[in-house]
Amino acid sequence: METLYxxxxxxxxxxxxxxxxxxxxxxxxxSLAALSLVASVSANFGVTLSRGxxxxxxxxxDLENLVRSRCVxxx
Numbered sequence: 292m293e294t295l296y297x298x299x300x301x302x303x304x305x306x307x308x309x310x311x312x313x314x315x316x317x318x319x320x321x322s323l324a325a326l327s328l329v330a331s332v333s334a335n336f337g338v339t340l341s342r343g344x345x346x347x348x349x350x351x352x353d354l355e356n357l358v359r360s361r362c363v364x365x366x
């Protein structure tokens with residue numbers, strides 16, 4: 292999941308993100324960042340996220356767990 296964290300850093304324009312950080316606490320977390328994240332997750336993991344999916348996650352760890360669960364369900 293290192294790629295996910297790297298992509299989040301780029302999208303949010305920060306040097307580092309941690310699993311316990313709330314997405315809403317990032318200054319650059321907005322609808323454009325969410326759209327960029329959806330595109331990134333699709334390109335890097337082959338996983339499609341919906342707006343509802345993003346509403347259900349609050350922390351970086353929640354996002355990681357969601358992506359992991361979708362990757363596992365594809366196998």
